[in-house]
Amino acid sequence: MNLTIIGTGYVGLVTGTCFAEMGHHVTCVDVDARKVAQLRQGKSPIFEPGLDDFLKRNIAQKRLSFSTSLADACDSGEVFFIAVGTPPDQDGSADLQHVLEVARQLGEHLKSDAIVVDKSTVPVGTARMVQETIEHHLQHRGADHRVVVVSNPEFLKEGAAINDFMKPDRIIIGTEDAHARERLAELYAPFNRNHQRLLFMGTRDAEMTKYAANAMLATKISFMNEVAHLCEALGVDVENVRLGIGSDERIGYHFIYPGCGYGGSCFPKDVRALCHMARDQGIEPGILDAVERRNQAQKERLAQKIIARYGEDLSALTFALWGLAFKPGTDDLREAPSRTLLEHLIARGARIQAYDPVAMEAAREHFPKEWFDRRHLMLAEHQYAALEGVDALILVTEWKPFRHPDLGAMARLMRQRVVFDGRNQYDPHQMRAAGFYYDAIGRSSESRDPATIIALDPRPGSQPR
Ligand code: UDX
Numbered sequence: 093m094n095l096t097i098i099g100t101g102y103v104g105l106v107t108g109t110c111f112a113e114m115g116h117h118v119t120c121v122d123v124d125a126r127k128v129a130q131l132r133q134g135k136s137p138i139f140e141p142g143l144d145d146f147l148k149r150n151i152a153q154k155r156l157s158f159s160t161s162l163a164d165a166c167d168s169g170e171v172f173f174i175a176v177g178t179p180p181d182q183d184g185s186a187d188l189q190h191v192l193e194v195a196r197q198l199g200e201h202l203k204s205d206a207i208v209v210d211k212s213t214v215p216v217g218t219a220r221m222v223q224e225t226i227e228h229h230l231q232h233r234g235a236d237h238r239v240v241v242v243s244n245p246e247f248l249k250e251g252a253a254i255n256d257f258m259k260p261d262r263i264i265i266g267t268e269d270a271h272a273r274e275r276l277a278e279l280y281a282p283f284n285r286n287h288q289r290l291l292f293m294g295t296r297d298a299e300m301t302k303y304a305a306n307a308m309l310a311t312k313i314s315f316m317n318e319v320a321h322l323c324e325a326l327g328v329d330v331e332n333v334r335l336g337i338g339s340d341e342r343i344g345y346h347f348i349y350p351g352c353g354y355g356g357s358c359f360p361k362d363v364r365a366l367c368h369m370a371r372d373q374g375i376e377p378g379i380l381d382a383v384e385r386r387n388q389a390q391k392e393r394l395a396q397k398i399i400a401r402y403g404e405d406l407s408a409l410t411f412a413l414w415g416l417a418f419k420p421g422t423d424d425l426r427e428a429p430s431r432t433l434l435e436h437l438i439a440r441g442a443r444i445q446a447y448d449p450v451a452m453e454a455a456r457e458h459f460p461k462e463w464f465d466r467r468h469l470m471l472a473e474h475q476y477a478a479l480e481g482v483d484a485l486i487l488v489t490e491w492k493p494f495r496h497p498d499l500g501a502m503a504r505l506m507r508q509r510v511v512f513d514g515r516n517q518y519d520p521h522q523m524r525a526a527g528f529y530y531d532a533i534g535r536s537s538e539s540r541d542p543a544t545i546i547a548l549d550p551r552p553g554s555q556p557r
Pocket residue numbers: 246247248249250251306309313346347348349350351352353354355356357358359418419
């Protein structure tokens with residue numbers, strides 16, 4: 093099939109290259125001429141394992157091309173995927189201006205009947221708006237092409253997007269139109285060979301499914317982060333609790349890892365947008381609001397722990413930071429917990445030596461210039477270089493090379509043996525045995541029974557009378 097993908101961001105680029113890899117002819121369109129020029133040379137603007145190989149191979153075999161002109165792409169396309177950004181508006185709702193601009197252009201330039209697929213995450217009812225916008229512009233120029241707008245949300249995880257696309261858990265196709273259903277079933281047939289992964293539903297159902305999936309996952313994380321906070325207060329090790337509840341199949345092990353908060357381009361934005369949709373309908377989103385609030389609070393946890401130990405003035409201290417990206421496998425810094433932490437530490441005068449296996453360039457680009465100029469933030473050459481002379485190590489992203497560090501080398505390099513672990517990567521007993529002060533998320537500083545907690549924490553009301 094001849095496919096056109098509009099928007100070469102994360103979703104569009106992965107979708108386009110993977111369809112090309114499956115033998116389709118794909119044109120990816122983007123308004124950013126520099127990006128298009130770079131992509132034509134097979135260079136990916138984003139870090140995503142496996143993407144570069146797919147790009148180069150499919151460009152060389154002439155199945156994948158890039159263009160800045162949607163009008164040209166309209167000459168030959170049959171299926172058009174809208175994969176442009178839907179950034180949050182000031183009030184948290186999804187900003188649809190880019191999606192609707194694409195719809196307008198399609199209405200102006202389509203040369204024949206077409207299927208238009210919404211890949212972008214868009215509020216319920218957007219497919220209808222896109223359909224109306226296209227039809228309005230078709231009518232305006234007297235064209236009577238038949239256009240059907242389908243909702244086909246993506247469920248790609250950054251860092252594993254190629255695999256998620258090639259081996260999806262499910263492919264959701266939201267349309268009431270029989271012909272569109274047939275064509276998309278054909279398009280996705282290679283991904284559906286051994287298992288039935290196609291799920292057909294109405295466009296509005298599909299739009300909602302995307303938000304509900306992300307909000308559910310974010311809820312699991314925020315729930316666990318709240319439990320972790322409680323565990324700390326009660327002298328419980330949340331890692332034992334995690335294993336204890338994850339073994340219940342109804343709960344499962346996925347997305348119950350406590351940490352220093354979720355980030356990225358999807359969860360924060362989609363939870364807020366869903367809250368907004370609820371309020372638009374006069375429904376108070378109690379759970380979703382709490383998910384968002386807990387996540388904001390969770391991003392502050394590491395800073396709180398550090399301030400609790402050292403006080404408000406951190407100007408005499410240097411910290412090592414391991415990990416800047418919002419999660420391993422990506423250089424994405426959007427809504428990353430590292431940023432909240434850096435803001436708190438730098439505002440209190442601290443110096444930071446940071447290392448991330450892939451997000452260093454992104455950090456140089458996106459973090460405030462004055463952090464670097466005033467030498468509050470320095471980027472280290474490798475993970476151990478970041479440790480030289482520091483008062484503490486803070487782990488924010490659980491990249492694999494951070495999982496089994498050389499404790500001896502750490503002890504030699506660091507001024508003080510202190511580790512704040514935002515991703516519960518280490519064994520507290522082992523860390524303490526090696527002479528480290530170790531503080532993680534939801535793991536009490538010592539294994540304490542309730543009686544000793546009362547003795548150790550003489551807070552008002554907790555003293556035995
Ligand atoms: C997510 C969805 O998983 C994907 O299906 C959707 O299409 C886009 O949004 P992504 O944002 O790439 O994907 O990352 P994901 O792996 O889901 O992690 C999101 C955040 O949650 C990260 O900051 C991660 O560190 C955090 N997380 C995840 C936890 O804190 N605990 C967990 O148990 C799992």
